[in-house]
Amino acid sequence: MSEIENLLREDLRGQSPYGAPQLDVPVQLNTNENAFAIPEDVAAVVAEFIGRELRGLNRYPDRDAIALRTDLAAYLGHGLTADHVWAANGSNEILQQLLQAFGGPGRTVLGFMPSYSMHPLLARGTGTAFVDAGREDDYTLSPAFVADAIRLHDPDLVFLVSPNNPTGTALEAEVIEAAYEAARGIVVIDEAYAEFARDPHATALGRLEGRKRLVVTRTLSKAFAFAGARVGYLAADPELVEKLLLVRLPYHLSSITQAAARGALACAAQLQAEVDELKHQRDRIVKNLRAKGLPVADSDANFVLVGGLRDAAAVWRAILDQGVLIRDVGLPGRLRITAGTEDETTALLDAFDQAIEQRPDMFDLQEQQP
Numbered sequence: 001m002s003e004i005e006n007l008l009r010e011d012l013r014g015q016s017p018y019g020a021p022q023l024d025v026p027v028q029l030n031t032n033e034n035a036f037a038i039p040e041d042v043a044a045v046v047a048e049f050i051g052r053e054l055r056g057l058n059r060y061p062d063r064d065a066i067a068l069r070t071d072l073a074a075y076l077g078h079g080l081t082a083d084h085v086w087a088a089n090g091s092n093e094i095l096q097q098l099l100q101a102f103g104g105p106g107r108t109v110l111g112f113m114p115s116y117s118m119h120p121l122l123a124r125g126t127g128t129a130f131v132d133a134g135r136e137d138d139y140t141l142s143p144a145f146v147a148d149a150i151r152l153h154d155p156d157l158v159f160l161v162s163p164n165n166p167t168g169t170a171l172e173a174e175v176i177e178a179a180y181e182a183a184r185g186i187v188v189i190d191e192a193y194a195e196f197a198r199d200p201h202a203t204a205l206g207r208l209e210g211r212k213r214l215v216v217t218r219t220l221s222k223a224f225a226f227a228g229a230r231v232g233y234l235a236a237d238p239e240l241v242e243k244l245l246l247v248r249l250p251y252h253l254s255s256i257t258q259a260a261a262r263g264a265l266a267c268a269a270q271l272q273a274e275v276d277e278l279k280h281q282r283d284r285i286v287k288n289l290r291a292k293g294l295p296v297a298d299s300d301a302n303f304v305l306v307g308g309l310r311d312a313a314a315v316w317r318a319i320l321d322q323g324v325l326i327r328d329v330g331l332p333g334r335l336r337i338t339a340g341t342e343d344e345t346t347a348l349l350d351a352f353d354q355a356i357e358q359r360p361d362m363f364d365l366q367e368q369q370p
Helices: 003-007 040-054 066-076 090-102 118-125 143-153 173-182 238-244 255-266 268-291 312-320 342-358
Strands: 085-088 108-111 129-132 157-161 186-190 214-219 232-235 303-306 335-338
Touching: 040 255, 040 268, 066 085, 066 232, 066 255, 085 090, 085 238, 090 118, 090 157, 090 186, 090 214, 090 232, 090 238, 108 118, 108 143, 118 129, 143 173, 157 173, 173 186, 255 268, 268 303, 268 342, 312 335, 312 342
Parallel strands: 108 129, 108 157, 157 186, 186 214
Antiparallel strands: 085 232, 214 232, 303 335
């Protein structure tokens, strides 16, 4: 053990940082990014918002980000105000602040894996014990399954993801209600991919009123194609939002970040057209892979989880050899694919055609019904 390793916190020794493989290939469909660059007209609006802040960069930003929170509340609707909203550098920082405020040493957070792999890492970083309740055999969650797990482990926080990563499935309203009724602590619904849902009403935002321990987290990284700007946010009871100020770093959101995010929000309608196209390409992937005999669950996110792979690692390599990078998330017989542009989707489907033709032994193809 090195001198530095010996000085590291014991629970961090031997751990690896979060990260997905990034390879220089023509088609990258592995990190659930928005496949479309910011449109020129949207970029011009964002630049205008940023430009207004440039001469004032000698001053610290609004540490409470009131203007941005007001715009976020208007975008979310549901009668929310700036007092119901909090923003930070990506939804990861939002989740970290929730753990800092309501978790920590001696406290636990309950998750349902496989799900977002950062949840246990964020828990470890804040000294919060992470408990994995698992999922049912088909990776879904029922109200009874979730409620039983919460009553068994009695966590201080509960993390639920809808749509879930990597399965792409959305939670039924009854699951959220059962989780809240069973929990004594904070219930967090991670809705990073909510704008891609097939049902636009499939959100927990409408259940915030009267539920002071319920939190809905969102991001601009996906639907707004703003991953490089790092802006995440939450909606919750104003008292809960106020408590997060106890753990936020001073001036944590720069003036430039706040301005850029406000510019993007001003163009929400324009960006929705690209969300609709990504949903179309996602459904195209589902339809075509099913036609090839591969089981694929309906997805409410900008990605799909494909099964029927006897050797997922070999399929991943075969697809990569054709210039298409997808994600091995460690689930036996399954790979995750991010929805891309029309051309990227075509390249992906062609790659699967070739892999099936050349190495059918890697697949467990289902017979298609006439």
